[in-house]
Each structure stands twice: as structure tokens, then as C-alpha cells.
Amino acid sequence: MPKYPNIAESTSSSFSLDEKDLAILRILQQNARATVKEISDKVHLSTTPVHERIKRMEETGIIKQYATLVDHAKVKKGLMVICYVSLKQHNKNAGAKFIKSIQEMNEVIECYNISGEFDFMLKVVEESMDAYYNFHVNKLSQAENIGHVQSVFVMGIIKQTHVLVY
Numbered sequence: 001m002p003k004y005p006n007i008a009e010s011t012s013s014s015f016s017l018d019e020k021d022l023a024i025l026r027i028l029q030q031n032a033r034a035t036v037k038e039i040s041d042k043v044h045l046s047t048t049p050v051h052e053r054i055k056r057m058e059e060t061g062i063i064k065q066y067a068t069l070v071d072h073a074k075v076k077k078g079l080m081v082i083c084y085v086s087l088k089q090h091n092k093n094a095g096a097k098f099i100k101s102i103q104e105m106n107e108v109i110e111c112y113n114i115s116g117e118f119d120f121m122l123k124v125v126e127e128s129m130d131a132y133y134n135f136h137v138n139k140l141s142q143a144e145n146i147g148h149v150q151s152v153f154v155m156g157i158i159k160q161t162h163v164l165v166y
Helices: 019-030 036-043 047-059 092-103 129-138
Strands: 079-087 108-113 120-126 146-153
Touching: 019 036, 019 047, 036 047, 079 092, 079 129, 092 108, 092 120, 120 129, 129 146
Parallel strands: none
Antiparallel strands: 079 120, 079 146, 108 120
8 A cells, every 4th residue: 555645644753751751741631721830730840841841742743732522422423433445546646635535524533544455444423324324425435536435333432542641
């Protein structure tokens, strides 16, 4: 499978994290709204070094974004579908067009370039089966170069986290 353009590459850096940095990351992953003062109290550093460490982790891309996790059902997006997609053609131009179309589909909340039988795995949220059907027929299937789509419906979420640092 060729690598498609516009797929974010992991930016490796020579920046290494010490135990204080990891402690800060653990706190921020649990509560991105934690204040510098709250964090400094927990990691036993004054506010200035905590602020500098957070800023450095943001600038180096270790901290990519702060986000709010939303209960899908409470905002009428309770149907979650994993879509496996294979493309007809596997060249950079065709892949780039598919990626661009997926980025414009608000229903797709995650997209991964994967190995194996399929080329991409999409995480799609919708309010109902009818809404998903409409998305599948009128948006996803209309994307240029779609070969095959397999939909798997999520019955329940057992574990959902964004915590990477333990």
C-alpha cells in the first residue's frame, strides 16, 4: 500500500520527557482544564517551570490539542459505525482525493490508513440507522475511487480513552 500524501506523519523529536513532564501529561490527560497552579501543586514544582514545560510540550507537538469528550448519545449521535474502505486505485493522487473527501465529511470523526484487506478504517457517528444509510449512499459511496465498504455497527463501548501516558 503506497503512502498517501496529507497523512499526518509522526513527528519524532529528540526531546525527552522526564518524570515531572510525564506527571504533568497524566494530569492534563485526565483534566485538560487543570490550572497551572493545580498542576504545580500536584507535581511539586512552582508555576513558572510547570508553565514552561507545558509550553515546550505544546511547541514540540507532544501536546497536539486540548479536547472535550462528548457523550455521543446525548447529542443525538448515538449510532457508531466502523467502516472499512478499500480503494479501486492505489496511487498518490487517488488516495489524496479520497482523504480530502473524508476530511470534509463531518460524520467521520476518525480516519486511519491501515494495512491488510482494506486501506482505511473510518469511525462514523450518526443519529440513527436511517441517517447512516443516507451518509453511506449519498456521501461515502459517492467519494471517488471507492472499491468496497464494510460497515461494522458498534453495539457498546467497553473502553474509550485518550490517555497515553501512564
